[in-house]
Amino acid sequence: MSAAPGWSTLQRVIFPPESGVDTMSLYADAGPATGVRFKESDEFARNPKPVEQKLHLVGSNTREVHVDDLLSRQSVRVRSGEQLSLGTYFNAFPASYWRRWTHLRDIRLVVETSGRGSVTVYKSNARGTIQRVDGARVEDDARTEFELSIKPFGDGGWYWFDLASSGGDLVLKEARWEGPPPVRTGETVTIQITTMDKPDFCLANVRTLAGHPEALELAREVLIVDQGSRKVADQPGFAEVAALLGPKLRVIDQANLGGSGGFARGMYESVENGSDYVLLLDDDVVMEPESIMRMMAFSGSCKSPTIVGGHMFDLYSRSTLYSMGETIDSRRFSPGQPHRDMQMRHDFSVSNLRQTPWLHRRFDVDYNGWWMCMIPTSVIRQVGLPLPLFIKWDDSEYGLRARAAGFRTVSLPGAALWHIS
Structure with missing residues (x-):
């Protein structure tokens, strides 16, 4: 699938290779756009040291992406009656970074599917608040396009989409985020x-x-x-x-x-x-x-x-x-991370992108x-x-x-x- 005239590919939707299924949480999540939420423990509230922070599950979502539903690096099957979210590290679109550093102001999401179901587009802001943007019903072989603006993404936020199947399996054949052709082309x-x-x-x-x-x-x-x-x-x-x-x-x-x-x-x-x-x-x-x-x-x-x-x-x-x-701490002249929560790293298999508000900020x-x-x-x-x-x-x-x-x-x-x- 190649971009139409006047558009170029910014980011393709991808899935892990067979040798990397342990990284599935970075590519796709079973379930809806929000999923479960986590909260800080009472112990952390009393003693807020980063190394002692603990997370407790508030909801439950035991569904997982079926490994045998990965059809290729760009294709996946969603089983009848199930949902799949692409609001993940590798497949959500970091709109605020493109808004801040590039000439782009408008983008397009192109989704090619086979089967019956729905495609729903979401966005977030710098606080991690999630909002439904658009959606479409699909059936048979379909190509669905969404015109999207990145003008509101001043200091944070992502775009992504979810898939839901009905009346049989829904296959995502390919999907990508597009934008106007780059200012500089043919670079190596x-x-x-x-x-x-x-x-x-x-x-x-x-x-x-x-x-x-x-x-x-x-x-x-x-x-x-x-x-x-x-x-x-x-x-x-x-x-x-x-x-x-x-x-x-x-x-x-x-x-x-x-x-x-x-x-x-x-x-x-x-x-x-x-x-x-x-x-x-x-x-x-x-x-x-x-x-x-x-x-x-x-x-x-x-x-x-x-x-x-x-x-x-x-x-x-x-x-x-x-x-x-x-980042560099100019007072102590020592290297550091752009956000305090990174001092204890972040495991996406425990709390995904949509469940982690601080990950929606843009970090300079x-x-x-x-x-x-x-x-x-x-x-x-x-x-x-x-x-x-x-x-x-x-x-x-x-x-x-x-x-x-x-x-x-x-x-x-x-x-x-x-x-x-």
């Missing part, structure tokens, strides 16, 4: 991975890219800066993956110059090869490759060159959000960690390369230096990976 990115003695992780991520041609199509190069003694190129399976990527894959061997040295090399090479962006990635991560397309769509629509970062989930507790951007950050951060090469040309600060502060120093030069950083919801936290 160098996807750069810095690695040291983690060739298995690194090779797995390159293999993931090879399996997602839509993301790979945006790449001018996939560049591995190998600083270790266990070389990626010597690993079993490397030749097969290299054949899939062809000339887009390049490996640079260099001495261990630390994370900043590896990333600096990738930034330099991206300027030299004519890329519009460089996407910096850690080696010990598991990617959601759809994030690359979302970051590129967002960057191409920004009012001015903008550093765009992805969020970090815990690799060993995959429904747990570990970081959604970073000072920098984004270089586990996943896309920097325009125009910024690099003006600001320069990072300082050799290892193991911390290379990314934070660069974000602050870029901000002083007039370039902001946006940590974009819906763009993320899993990292050893």
